[in-house]
Amino acid sequence: MTSSVEVLDRSIQQTNLWLDDIATHMGAPDRQTAYQALRAVLMAVRDRIGIDNAAHLAAQLPLMIRGIFYENFHPHGTPTQEETRDAFLKKVSSLISPTVDADPAKATKAVLRVLYERIDPNEVAKVAGLFPMPLRSLWPEETDVPGTREGEA
Amino acid sequence: MQINVEPLDQSVKQALQWINEVDERMGTHNPRLAMTALQCTLQAVRRQLEPEQVAHLAKCLPIPLKGALFENWRPTAPRPAANRADFLSALQDTVFRNVGITVERAVKASIEVMCKRIPAETVAEFATRLPFDLRSLWSNEPLPYPGHGAV
Numbered sequence: 046m047t048s049s050v051e052v053l054d055r056s057i058q059q060t061n062l063w064l065d066d067i068a069t070h071m072g073a074p075d076r077q078t079a080y081q082a083l084r085a086v087l088m089a090v091r092d093r094i095g096i097d098n099a100a101h102l103a104a105q106l107p108l109m110i111r112g113i114f115y116e117n118f119h120p121h122g123t124p125t126q127e128e129t130r131d132a133f134l135k136k137v138s139s140l141i142s143p144t145v146d147a148d149p150a151k152a153t154k155a156v157l158r159v160l161y162e163r164i165d166p167n168e169v170a171k172v173a174g175l176f177p178m179p180l181r182s183l184w185p186e187e188t189d190v191p192g193t194r195e196g197e198a
Numbered sequence: 199m200q201i202n203v204e205p206l207d208q209s210v211k212q213a214l215q216w217i218n219e220v221d222e223r224m225g226t227h228n229p230r231l232a233m234t235a236l237q238c239t240l241q242a243v244r245r246q247l248e249p250e251q252v253a254h255l256a257k258c259l260p261i262p263l264k265g266a267l268f269e270n271w272r273p274t275a276p277r278p279a280a281n282r283a284d285f286l287s288a289l290q291d292t293v294f295r296n297v298g299i300t301v302e303r304a305v306k307a308s309i310e311v312m313c314k315r316i317p318a319e320t321v322a323e324f325a326t327r328l329p330f331d332l333r334s335l336w337s338n339e340p341l342p343y344p345g346h347g348a349v
Contacts, residue, residue, distance in 0.1 A: 047199065048199070048210070048214055048217075048229070049229050049230065050214070050217055050229045050230050050232075050233045051230055052230075052233060052237075053210070053213065053214075053217075053233065053262055054199070056262060056265070057199050057201060057210060060201060060206065061200060061201060064201070064203070076201065076202055076203050077202075077203050077204075080203040080205070080206065096249060096273050096274075097272075097273055097274050100268070100271045100272060100273050103268055103271065104269075104270055104271075106265075107265075108262055108265035108266060108269075109206070109261060109262050109265055110265070111264070111265035111268055111269070112209070112259075112260075112261035112262055112263070112264035112265030112266075112268075113261060113265075114268075115253075115256055115264050115265075115267075115268050116261070116264070117257075118253045118256055118257075119253060120249040120250055120252075120253055120273070121250060
């Protein structure tokens with residue numbers, strides 16, 4: 046099925062790929078879980094980096110993914126202040142539907158890896174660098190951002 | 199298309215309803231062009247708004263149109279248009295001229311659909327930020343400008 050609106054069809058195809066990649070990295074059984082992970086992690090990252098940095102990141106995302114990124118957007122009160130890995134993962138966990146069984150650490154790492162693989166790696170490195178040291182090990186090591194190696198922070 | 203995630207599938211359906219309504223009102227039988235009209239109009243309206251207002255508008259849009267609203271958004275560098283000519287010049291005039299419709303018709307169709315599908319209080323919020331002299335575009339379904347009908 047296609048919609049005869051190219052920009053929408055292209056974005057749907059890209060979203061399929063993102064969801065499949067996330068499901069693979071998470072070892073998730075279905076796309077619903079992958080979607081919940083994608084939505085929760087994008088929203089948590091968006092709020093942590095502040096409105097202007099978030100807009101720069103959003104510019105790199107496909108149409109549908111950008112729409113998911115801005116779900117329930119409240120610019121007031123951002124950037125949020127999670128300073129520890131636990132606090133950030135708690136935020137991610139709070140954004141995942143309770144009907145879905147997803148480990149927040151696994152979900153976060155899977156989504157950030159797919160982000161790294163699917164958009165400009167320099168933009169991803171820039172965003173990773175905005176995170177406090179204790180949170181950076183959630184980002185892929187390949188970003189080469191100090192603190193992204195496990196145990197380094 | 200095969201997403202199979204309820205909220206996403208629903209949002210695609212809703213976005214297509216918006217697009218088809220814009221298409222009907224433009225009378226062009228060209229959904230691709232209707233999507234362009236809607237994208238351009240959403241972004242032109244966005245340029246008039248503060249970030250909190252953009253967020254309120256976004257809440258009322260299906261996910262793909264939310265993605266369109268935020269395309270190339272620069273929240274700290276707003277450039278609101280002061281008048282109708284400014285507002286319309288920010289749209290991709292040539293896209294519409296090439297298929298024989300005016301940019302006014304594309305904007306009118308898009309804003310009429312926005313007004314129909316978005317709760318009145320949110321419409322009122324963005325409508326008051328649009329250039330005053332744009333309102334002649336809505337002779338049949340006027341936007342709720344303050345003092346509308348008094349002039």
